[in-house]
Amino acid sequence: MRKTLLIAGLFVCFGLPAAASAPRAQQEVVITIKDGMPMIPVALPEFTLRAQAPAVRDAAALIAQVLEADLKFSRVFQLLPKSYYGYIPALHPDKIVFKDWESIQAKYLLTGVVGEGDDGTVQAEVKLYDVKGERFMLGKRYELTPKSSVLRRAAHEFADEVLKAFGERPVFSTKIVFVSDRDGNDELYMMDYDGENQTRLTFNKVIDYMPAWSMDGQTIAYTSYRGGGADLYLFRFTEGRNAAVAATGTNFAPSFSPDGKKLAFCSTQDGNAEIYVAQSDGSGIRRLTFNKSIDTSPTWSPTGREIAFTSDRGGTPQIYAMDAEGSNVRRVSFGGTYHDQPAWSPAGDQIAYVSRVDQVFDIYVLNLRSSQIIKLTEGNARNESPAWSPDGRHLVFSSSLPGTNQIYGIDYDGAGLRRLTSLGNNKLPDWSAR
Numbered sequence: 001m002r003k004t005l006l007i008a009g010l011f012v013c014f015g016l017p018a019a020a021s022a023p024r025a026q027q028e029v030v031i032t033i034k035d036g037m038p039m040i041p042v043a044l045p046e047f048t049l050r051a052q053a054p055a056v057r058d059a060a061a062l063i064a065q066v067l068e069a070d071l072k073f074s075r076v077f078q079l080l081p082k083s084y085y086g087y088i089p090a091l092h093p094d095k096i097v098f099k100d101w102e103s104i105q106a107k108y109l110l111t112g113v114v115g116e117g118d119d120g121t122v123q124a125e126v127k128l129y130d131v132k133g134e135r136f137m138l139g140k141r142y143e144l145t146p147k148s149s150v151l152r153r154a155a156h157e158f159a160d161e162v163l164k165a166f167g168e169r170p171v172f173s174t175k176i177v178f179v180s181d182r183d184g185n186d187e188l189y190m191m192d193y194d195g196e197n198q199t200r201l202t203f204n205k206v207i208d209y210m211p212a213w214s215m216d217g218q219t220i221a222y223t224s225y226r227g228g229g230a231d232l233y234l235f236r237f238t239e240g241r242n243a244a245v246a247a248t249g250t251n252f253a254p255s256f257s258p259d260g261k262k263l264a265f266c267s268t269q270d271g272n273a274e275i276y277v278a279q280s281d282g283s284g285i286r287r288l289t290f291n292k293s294i295d296t297s298p299t300w301s302p303t304g305r306e307i308a309f310t311s312d313r314g315g316t317p318q319i320y321a322m323d324a325e326g327s328n329v330r331r332v333s334f335g336g337t338y339h340d341q342p343a344w345s346p347a348g349d350q351i352a353y354v355s356r357v358d359q360v361f362d363i364y365v366l367n368l369r370s371s372q373i374i375k376l377t378e379g380n381a382r383n384e385s386p387a388w389s390p391d392g393r394h395l396v397f398s399s400s401l402p403g404t405n406q407i408y409g410i411d412y413d414g415a416g417l418r419r420l421t422s423l424g425n426n427k428l429p430d431w432s433a434r
Contacts, residue, residue: 182424245282
């Protein structure tokens with residue numbers, strides 16, 4: 001199940017009874033989805049240096065490298081091969097000859113000028129041009145300390161500005177929270193979307209588990225045993241402030257509503273694992289599901305009007321959906337005997353989930369409109385805990401593929417598999433919305 005159900009300190013998984021008869025079948029298809037629009041050709045030539053100090057050269061190279069990686073990752077832009085730039089007589093950042101760049105099929109041009117500021121700072125200016133329209137689109141000036149994390153953050157922020165200029169949701173400044181035992185105990189950690197700047201957030205001698213971001217990216221809800229039981233906490237990580245919000249029974253699998261006002265979670269406070277909802281500060285707890293089966297792993301639809309969850313009320317773990325008030329419960333997954341850990345896509349038309357087939361756990365995506373299923377992961381490994389990027393083009397998940405549990409990223413069509421962690425065992429990722 002999503003973020004494995006914890007009862008009385010034990011890991012409890014759904015069993016594998018005989019498959020229940022399905023009222024209808026869904027077609028499983030392993031395919032590659034093509035984007036509806038071709039990617040946009042962008043030229044990113046070497047940055048111009050205004051000083052030759054090593055720190056300036058290194059900063060220019062790193063900012064350009066991060067920008068290039070961001071744009072390639074986006075699935076929106078296509079970077080022109082560097083060999084094309086040899087056909088351009090010269091790049092004068094203050095006097096762009098647009099016809100030269102149009103001749104190598106660049107539709108947009110990114111330029112950078114990097115120099116040396118006072119007290120060893122790095123001054124960088126990055127600009128985006130519309131080549132065909134022969135116009136300046138946007139630009140930023142930065143004065144930065146030459147620390148890698150600072151330079152990377154500036155590059156991510158500008159790449160986000162480029163995305164927004166094309167009507168896309170920013171993703172490069174977002175963070176991924178996850179659980180790691182690299183320092184000897186399961187604690188919360190945070191990293192950039194690309195796996196850089198991995199930072200420990202909690203420091204305890206007990207298990208911290210199942211983190212989930214608030215929509216404003218300022219709060220993390222999670223389960224901790226610091227009080228003796230599995231209690232739900234809210235962690236304002238920018239302030240280092242923790243507050244317990246659900247301490248009766250076992251509480252886990254939190255999920256914030258899209259408007260940030262509510263928090264859904266699973267709890268055994270009434271004796272059975274059921275779905276509850278509270279205000280985002282943990283007040284006003286109200287039970288949504290009522291049955292003798294296990295209900296867990298709530299995930300909100302992007303409209304906030306529905307919640308998907310896992311239940312074995314039909315005999316085997318399957319994905320269900322209900323209205324946000326707990327009414328109109330209906331089953332959305334059919335076929336197979338184990339479907340769990342749903343994650344609703346930002347566009348609302350897909351749900352990623354985990355399915356167990358022949359004792360192998362893989363990530364699948366269900367299209368709610370067409371009922372088509374796409375299998376994202378392959379290999380004899382345990383692939384679990386999918387979470388969407390805010391633009392809906394990528395997911396993160398945990399996998400035992402390398403022999404230890406690690407966090408991986410993958411594109412929505414199964415392309416672009418990339419490993420993000422390596423130290424210790426890492427699991428249960430969640431991707432911030434901003």
